[in-house]
Amino acid sequence: MTTPSTRAAAESQRGEAAQGLAPEHPLVAGRTSRSRLITAYSGRRPDVLPVWFMRQAGRSLPEYRELRVGTNMLDACLDPALASEITLQPVRRHHVDAAIFFSDIVVPLKLAGVDIDIVPGKGPVLGTPVRTAADVAALPTLDMDALAPVSEGVRQTIAGLAGLEPQAAAPVESASADSAVGDVPLIGFAGAPFTLAAYLVEGGPSKDHIRARTLMHADPDAWHALMTWAADITGSFLRAQVLAGASAAQLFDSWAGALSLDDYTRHVAPASARALSHVRDLTYPDPERAADPVSATPVQRNVPIVHFGVGTGELLRAMHDIGTDVIGVDYRVPLDEASRRLGNIVPLQGNIDPAFLGAPWPIVEAHVREVVERGRNAPSHVVNLGHGVPPETDPSVLTRIVELVHGLGS
Template identity: 40%
Template sequence: MSRKINDTILKAFKGEETDYTPVWYMRQAGRSQKEYRELKEKYSLFEITHQPELCAYVTRLPVEHYGVDAAILYKDIMSPLPAIGVDVEIKSGIGPVIDSPIRKFQDVDNLGTIDPESDVPYVLETIRILSEEQLDVPLIGFSGAPFTLASYMIEGGPSKNYHKTKAMMYSDQKTWFALMDKLADMTITYAKAQVKAGAKAIQIFDSWVGALNVADYRYFIKPIMNRIFSELRETGVPLILFGVGARHLVMEWNDLPVDVVGLDWRMSITEAREMGITKTLQGNLDPAILLSDWNVIEKRTKAILDEGKVQPPHVFNLGHGVTPEIQPATLKKLTELIHSYSKK
C-alpha cells in the first residue's frame, strides 16, 4: 500500500497557499546527529552513498527526528564527477580535493559524459527506496551548478578567492564555455535521472557564484543556468536555486525559469520582495543563531516567519547548511516552533 505523502512543501514551492510554513534544512541529513557520527567513524561519505539502504537511512533520519516537511538526498555535489573522469576525494577538514585540476581545453575535451543508470546506480536506487517505501514527505534531489563545480575542478579544492577559476574565465573563454557546456549537460542528465527515480523537487547549488559581479554573471553564467532550468522544466517538478553571498544576483535568478529562490542570511525576505523577487522564497536563518540561547532563536525565527506571512509564498530554511555543532534537539524544537507559529 502506498504511503500518503504530505505535499505541503511542494505546494509552497509552486506558489500555492499552505496551512503553515513548511521547513527543511540544508545539510539536515547527517552533520550533528549521533547516529550519523557513529556511521562516519566506519564509513566515508562516498562509502555511505554507495550503499543505498544505508544512504536511505541517513536521508530519512532528520525527517523522523525533526519532523521536517521534506527529505534531502544524502550525497555531495561531487558525487557525479567521477563518472565524467574527475578523480575527487573528500578529505576531512578540507573538503573536495582534485589532484589533476583543469588547466587547458584538452582537459575539458577529455571529460566524459554521465550515464546515471550505469555510473551512479546507487544514487538512483537510494531515491527509489526512499520514494517507494520509506518517506511520507517529498524527497529533494540536487546537483551542483557549473560554476561551483568548475571552481573545485580548476582550483583543485576549496578556495577563498577563486583566482584560478576567474583567470580561466576571463582569459580562456573557449575552455571556459566548453567546461560550462560539459557540466551543464551532466547536471541536466543527472537531475532528470533523479526525478525519474522519484525525486519530487530539484535544488541546484551554485554555492560560490556570489564571487562574481552581476555583469560577469550575466555573460559567463546566466545563459548556462537558463539552459539547465529550461530543460529541467520538462520534468514538471519544482526547481530551486541557491547560492551563498549572492544577494547582488537574486534579481538575475528571478529571471530564470526557477520556482524558488533560496536566500542566505544576508538578505531579508522583505528586502527581496522590495527588490522585485516574485518567486517563492526559501530561507533564511543564519545557522550560527542556532548556537545561541533559545530566546534569541525564537525571536529571529518568528521575525522571518512574519516576513514570509506578509509576502508569501515562503519555505523556511537556514541561510546555509546545518553545522556539526548544532544540537539535534535544537533543530527539532525549531521545526515545532515553525509549524506551530505559522499555522493558520
C-alpha cells in the first residue's frame, strides 16, 4: 500500500492540505462509493467481480465509428456532448462496471498551446519537438480555464450514467438497509509524465524512445524541468476530471517499459508521484467505517488511484510506491506472479491478452477463466485487458466476456 511518507511527499510538492469533494460528487453522495469497482479498488471483494476494458469506447463499436464521421480525434475529445456520448456507448452495450472518460493523454498538451495533433494511423505528432533546455523553458503554461470542456464533458457523462440501469451495490456489513444501489462509476485518466515527455522529445511515436532517454542522461536539469512541467500539466487534467465527478483516477505510462528500473526510480518516479499529488488530496467519506467516536467526523478515503504501464513487469513495485492504490498489469506477467511481486497486498487490474479477442469463443473463455483464477491471489481484482481493445474486435465478444466474468462470482 502507499506509505505515509510517499503520500506526504506528494502532497508537500503541491503545498496543499487534503480536501473533500463537493457534496454532490458521486462518491460523497454515495452513488458510487459502494459500487463493485470502487469496492474492489478499495481492496475488498464485492459479490460480483467487476470488469471494464481499456479503450472500450472506440473503433470497435459501430456506433462510435458512425458518430465520429467528419470529426478529428482532438475535436471529438473537446466536444463535451460528443465525448460524453462516446463514453456512455460501451456501458450501454456491454453492461461493464465502469465508464472511462473518452479523451486522449495529449489533450492537456493541446489545451496548453503545444503544437500537437493526432494523425490517423500514426498517433500524436509534434509540430516542433522539445529537445533542449531552451525548448523546455519555452513550453507554455496551462490556463486552468482551458480545461472547461473536459470538466463539462465529465459532468454530462455523470448525468448520463445516472440515467442508466444501476448495478447492484456490493454487500457491505456496515451499510444501512436503505442504501442506494448507486450509479456506474466514471474513471478519469491521464498520461504519465514520462509518456508525455517521450512524445514531446521524439516528436511522435517511437519504438525505443532513444532521444528521450538520451536527454534524461545528457541534460538531467532539462529533463527534470520537462518532467515537472509534464507532471503538473497532466496532473491538472486528471484533477479536473475527478473534481467534475470521476470516482477513480488512472495514470497510463504507455512507454515506461522502455526504462530500466534504475532509470525509472531515479528519473521518472518522482514526476509520476508529483502528477498523482494533484488528486491524492481529494477525499470522500469511507462507507465502510463509522465516524470518529470523539469528533464525530466521518473517516475519509482518498479517491482510488490506478497506475498502468505497458511492458512494466519489472517496475511494478516502483510504480506502486509512487502513491497508487491499484496496479494495472499488462498481459506479459500472470496476475499471480504480479501479486507476488507486490507482496500479495495490492489490488490488481487486468490482464486479458487482447490477442485472444479474435480467437474462437472456447479459447477466449478458457483464457478469461485463467485470468480470473490467477487474480484470486490478490486481495481484490478488477478484470480488464492487458492493453486496449483492438479496433477489429467483434463487440459481441466483449459483451460475452462481461457476462462470463459476472457469472464467475468474486
